[in-house]
Amino acid sequence: MVAAGLMLAGCASPPASGGHSTSVPSAAAEGMLRTPRAVTVLDAGDGAKLCLGAIATSLPPQCGGPGVIGWDWAEWSGAYTEAAGVRWGSFTLTGSYDADAFTFRPADVRPGNEGGATSAGSWSGEADFSTPCDPPEGGWQVRDAARTTAESMQRVFERAMTLPGYAASWVDRSRIPSVGAEATPEQQLAETAPHPELTIVNVTVVGDVTAAETALTEVWGGMLCVTAAERTEADLLSVMSELMPQSGSHQVLMAAPNTRAGRIDLQVIHDDGALQQEMDQAYGVGTVIVRSVLQPVG
Template sequence: MARSIAGRARGVAVLVVVTVPVVVTVLVVAGCATPGAEKVREGGALGAAISSTFMTEASGSVIERDGQTRLCFGVLQSNPPVCGGGVELSGWDWEAVEGKYEAHAGVRWGDFTVTGAYDSDAETLAVVSTGPIAATPTTDPRGPILPSRCPAPDGGWKIVDETRASSEALHAATGTIMSMEGFGTMWIDRSEIPTVPPGTDTLEEMRLDAVHAGLSILNVGVRSDPASAEERIRDVWGGALCVFSVAYTATELNARVQAIVGDPRRMTEQQIMTVGPDALTGVITVQVVHDVDGALQREMDQQYGPGAVVVSSILVPR
């Protein structure tokens, strides 16, 4: 599966990144937390730490199946849904929670925000309070916009050759770029494309998309000569273009991602939810349920160098 985020609506930044197969296919619902946790340690033989508990808050899908209730940060979409990764809940009471839920074929599920005490040793969240997931804040109607790496040229971004500035040409250009030696990353900044007024006829919107296709700023990072790469891209693309140097290739990032998710121990013990490279920086981000004492981050730093891989936890002390 390619690690990519593609937008079909005009004005949505298309993150093409690299053709990185992502083994983890679950959808993460990120949790919320604030710093300043209370961490409890219990000493065992010779004073060894045998448990670690802290208060936390997270949002996700609560699914009860086969007598077990879990807060799921990844959900396999089916009817009823299946938990694709998360933590077991203790003290969950469907009759006491605030919010709606569904039931089918012996399974109950719903979306909630849960506050509780997380035991990282038992991987269990003891419920203290629950509530519905907060409404998603209003976002830019054009979708997420990834900024161009290059400053705007004198006179602003313009179409160089209208005969090679169509949606078809853009598609051809992306194919050419991804086949180039030294290809590292690629994304499209559509911030220069005028926003279509609400209520615009669908056919008119499609016409405007075609007219302004060349204002899509194609950003390309290569570990080779940028000037030579730009000359080759210009053979097929006459729209806005930004070519720059990077210190990595897509192939290298792909191999690194595969090495991270290919370790069964990490996938089970660390509960890796998502992994993939950042298009703008090449940094690989790994999201886990909880990185106990920062162990996985230290492992990544030792293996790849500080800053090359960034590990984040969904469950963090609040």
């Protein structure tokens, strides 16, 4: 099994531009892996490390990761920042990864242009706060204004979490004019006014959707979408409880339940497919989705 780590995002002052690329003909050889974008190489005095997971938001930044074999900062003058005895810079790398030795041997290195301390460990993709239900006949409308308040919205979420088979709940705020249908999840969250009359409450359950909807409309008179889920929140948290205390050789960067999608997102430095197969056999296909930071060349 594997150990789940808390994923933190961080940044620091940007490295200076400059440097050059180094490569050897074997960069595209079979078994070579690459970083999907520029990531930070950091050296706190104990050797260069490839920051694929969490980066502490400090100056200088701090991170852990596989050691970078053969790294020579003299080759990258002008492409890195130095502070308090720590050197770091943004680079894209291609090379070979040794999980047992926890090292990365680069065959091709190019200076990045993203600036700051960058990690490849953040989960790709955006959270989906849209409403899966089709609009009801006559369109989305408030059914009872007296039960469409900030207080009743709080009560409907409290009621949802007590439902048999509860899986997830969220709000769709795309109908708020200042947010708009094309707003990103971050923009939706930035809208601080509650606007319950313009908010669609979404709940997913495993089991009787009609009974769940009936229970929720007792406390909520606003727009509501209740849909079926494959896995309950309790099921996903049970899987997480098994993954969290385990330790192994896959160097987990992030593990988190995605209740809206009904899965556990598990991000590792590299998986050749064996870990995904293990997760499928242990928990069922689609329960745990494994993604590797280091990707095969080509």
